[in-house]
Amino acid sequence: MPRGRGLLRGRPRGDGRRRRERGGRRGGGPDGRGRHVDRARRRRAARRAGPRRRPPGRGRDGRRPAPSRPARAGGPTGVCARARAPPGVDPSGGTPVSTPLRVLFATSEVAPLVKVGGLGDVAQALPKALAARGHRVDLVLPGYAGLPAGRPVGTVPVxxxxxxxxxxxxxxxxxxxxxxxxxxxxxxPDWERPKGYVERHLASFVLFSRAVAELATHPGHRPDAVHCNDWHVGHVPAELRRRPAAPRSVLTIHNLAYQGLFPYDKATELGLTGYGTGNLLAQGIRYADAVTTVSPRYRDETLTPAHGSGLHHLLRSRGGDYHGILNGVDYHHFDPSTDRFLPARYDVDDLAGKAVDRAALQRASGLPVDPDVPLFAFVGRLVPQKGVEALLEGIDEIAALGIQLVVVGTGAGYERAFVRAARWHPGVAFHPDSGEAAARLAYAGSDAFLAPSRYEPCGLAPLIALRYGSVPVVRRVGGMAETIGESGLGIAYDGDRPADLVAAVRAAVTRHADTAGWAALRDRGMRARFTWDDAARRYEALYRPAD
Incomplete structure (x- = not known):
C-alpha cells in the first residue's frame, strides 16, 4: 500500500531515524519525568498487574469521553461528519431498527445522476430504504465529469x-x-458519465475499487458492511480480504452476463492476482462474505449451465451464502400522480390524465391519435437479452393485428432495423432515446408493456409499467415469472420464438377488447405494491456478522 498523507490516511508515518532524532525509541514517548519509556514494556507490565477497574463514566483508556460538537461548515470535518437522524430512529417516519448499521454502498451509477440501466434505479432506492429504517448509509460512485459540485473532504492514494x-x-x-x-x-483520465460500459473502463474500475476498499478500511470511516454492485466493484471484496479488520462485504449480481473480463496481460499490469484474475465479477463472487442476486427465480436459474454464464459452478460453491432477494420499486419516485415528466398526472381513481398522456405519446410518435386502438410500448436497452430479435422478427405479424407499437431505447446494433420497421408499418414508431422523459411517457401513454426478454434477473420495467397502468406482457423468466406470472397481474408466456411473442400479443389484444375485464386488470396492477422494505430487511441480516 503506498504511503502518503491525506485526510483519509490518518497521521503521517515517519521512519525510525526521525524518531531517534527526536530522542525517542521505536514505539516510545516521553513520560512525565522527561524520560522515554518503551510502550510495549509498559503494556506487558500492565498485563502482569491484572485488569484495572474502570472509573465510572470513563472509557477504556481511562479518559472521559469528549463532548460531541456540531461539525463546522466548511471545516476539516473528514468523511464521516454529517447531520443524521439519531441511531435507531427512522428519519422518514418508517420502522426503526434496534441496532443501526453503517453501510457503504458502492455502485457505478445512481439515478438520476448517472443511469445506464436498472442498476441506477436500485442504487437510488435501496440505500434510501435502508436509511428510512434508521441505518447510516453512504453511497460512493466514480467522480464522473459533469456531476454536481460538492465539498472536498479528503484524498485516497491507490x-x-x-x-x-x-x-x-x-x-x-x-x-x-x-x-x-x-x-x-x-x-x-476523467470519466464521462457512461451510456454503457466498454473495455476501456475496466482499468478505471479496478482503481476505483481499490479506492473504495481504502475508504472502507480507514479508521474514521469503517462501516459495518460494504455493499458492492455488479462487476464494476467486484474487485472490492478481494481487496477487503487482504486487509486486517475489514468490514463484511456483500456482492449483488444485477446481471450475470456482464462480468468485467480482462485480458491476462492487462490484469497482471494492474496487479490483479489470485482467483478470478481476469474476471472482476468472479473475484467478487469468490471473496464476498455473502452474494445476492435480484430475485429468487433468477438465483436458481444462474445455478444452471444454461443461465450461469460460465460461473454456475462457482455460484454453486457458495451454497447458502448465495441469496435471491427480489428488488422493489420506489413508489415515491415512480408515481403518475406527481410525475413531472408527464403532460398530465393521474392515479387509479382518476384516469383522465392517462388519456391525455396517451394522446401526447401518439402525437410525439407520429401515430394517429386514436383513444380505442390498443397501444403497446417497449422501453429498454436494444440488446439481445431484452428479446429485441424476437420483436423484430415478429413485428410484421404484430403490426398486422391492428395495434400501435412504440419502441423506446438505444443500441447501435438494432436502431437501424427499428427505423426501417417504423417506416414500413404506419402503426409502429421508434424513439432512439434512453432518457427518463421518453420512458415515462411510454409507460403512461400505453395500454400494454412488452418485455420479451431472453432472461431477466428481476424486471423492474414491468413493475414500473404496472404503476402507470400499462399491463405487462412478459416472457416467463427470472423475476418476471414471480412478479407478473405468478401474481396474474399481466400476461406471461413461455417460449423464445417470435411466434410465441406474437401469440402473447394476440392474447393481449383479445383481452383488451373486453373493456371491463381489461380495466379491472389494469387497476389491480396499479394498486399492486412491490416495496423495498422487505428487501431492506433481508439485506440487514446479511450486513450483520454471522453468530
Whole structure:
C-alpha cells in the first residue's frame, strides 16, 4: 500500500531515524519525568498487574469521553461528519431498527445522476430504504465529469500494479437520508458519465475499487458492511480480504452476463492476482462474505449451465451464502400522480390524465391519435437479452393485428432495423432515446408493456409499467415469472420464438377488447405494491456478522 498523507490516511508515518532524532525509541514517548519509556514494556507490565477497574463514566483508556460538537461548515470535518437522524430512529417516519448499521454502498451509477440501466434505479432506492429504517448509509460512485459540485473532504492514494493514482473524496450532500460521495482522480483520465460500459473502463474500475476498499478500511470511516454492485466493484471484496479488520462485504449480481473480463496481460499490469484474475465479477463472487442476486427465480436459474454464464459452478460453491432477494420499486419516485415528466398526472381513481398522456405519446410518435386502438410500448436497452430479435422478427405479424407499437431505447446494433420497421408499418414508431422523459411517457401513454426478454434477473420495467397502468406482457423468466406470472397481474408466456411473442400479443389484444375485464386488470396492477422494505430487511441480516 503506498504511503502518503491525506485526510483519509490518518497521521503521517515517519521512519525510525526521525524518531531517534527526536530522542525517542521505536514505539516510545516521553513520560512525565522527561524520560522515554518503551510502550510495549509498559503494556506487558500492565498485563502482569491484572485488569484495572474502570472509573465510572470513563472509557477504556481511562479518559472521559469528549463532548460531541456540531461539525463546522466548511471545516476539516473528514468523511464521516454529517447531520443524521439519531441511531435507531427512522428519519422518514418508517420502522426503526434496534441496532443501526453503517453501510457503504458502492455502485457505478445512481439515478438520476448517472443511469445506464436498472442498476441506477436500485442504487437510488435501496440505500434510501435502508436509511428510512434508521441505518447510516453512504453511497460512493466514480467522480464522473459533469456531476454536481460538492465539498472536498479528503484524498485516497491507490496503487494497482505499476499504476498509481490519488483519488479525491467529494461529498455531494444528503439525498433522501443517504450521503453521496464520489471518488475522482486528477492523475487518471476523467470519466464521462457512461451510456454503457466498454473495455476501456475496466482499468478505471479496478482503481476505483481499490479506492473504495481504502475508504472502507480507514479508521474514521469503517462501516459495518460494504455493499458492492455488479462487476464494476467486484474487485472490492478481494481487496477487503487482504486487509486486517475489514468490514463484511456483500456482492449483488444485477446481471450475470456482464462480468468485467480482462485480458491476462492487462490484469497482471494492474496487479490483479489470485482467483478470478481476469474476471472482476468472479473475484467478487469468490471473496464476498455473502452474494445476492435480484430475485429468487433468477438465483436458481444462474445455478444452471444454461443461465450461469460460465460461473454456475462457482455460484454453486457458495451454497447458502448465495441469496435471491427480489428488488422493489420506489413508489415515491415512480408515481403518475406527481410525475413531472408527464403532460398530465393521474392515479387509479382518476384516469383522465392517462388519456391525455396517451394522446401526447401518439402525437410525439407520429401515430394517429386514436383513444380505442390498443397501444403497446417497449422501453429498454436494444440488446439481445431484452428479446429485441424476437420483436423484430415478429413485428410484421404484430403490426398486422391492428395495434400501435412504440419502441423506446438505444443500441447501435438494432436502431437501424427499428427505423426501417417504423417506416414500413404506419402503426409502429421508434424513439432512439434512453432518457427518463421518453420512458415515462411510454409507460403512461400505453395500454400494454412488452418485455420479451431472453432472461431477466428481476424486471423492474414491468413493475414500473404496472404503476402507470400499462399491463405487462412478459416472457416467463427470472423475476418476471414471480412478479407478473405468478401474481396474474399481466400476461406471461413461455417460449423464445417470435411466434410465441406474437401469440402473447394476440392474447393481449383479445383481452383488451373486453373493456371491463381489461380495466379491472389494469387497476389491480396499479394498486399492486412491490416495496423495498422487505428487501431492506433481508439485506440487514446479511450486513450483520454471522453468530
Amino acid at each position: 496503487a494497482a500494479g505499476r499504476v498509481r493514482a490519488r483519488f479525491h473524496v467529494t461529498d455531494l450532500g444528503d439525498h433522501d437520508g443517504v450521503r453521496y460521495l464520489t471518488l475522482g482522480s486528477d492523475t487518471h
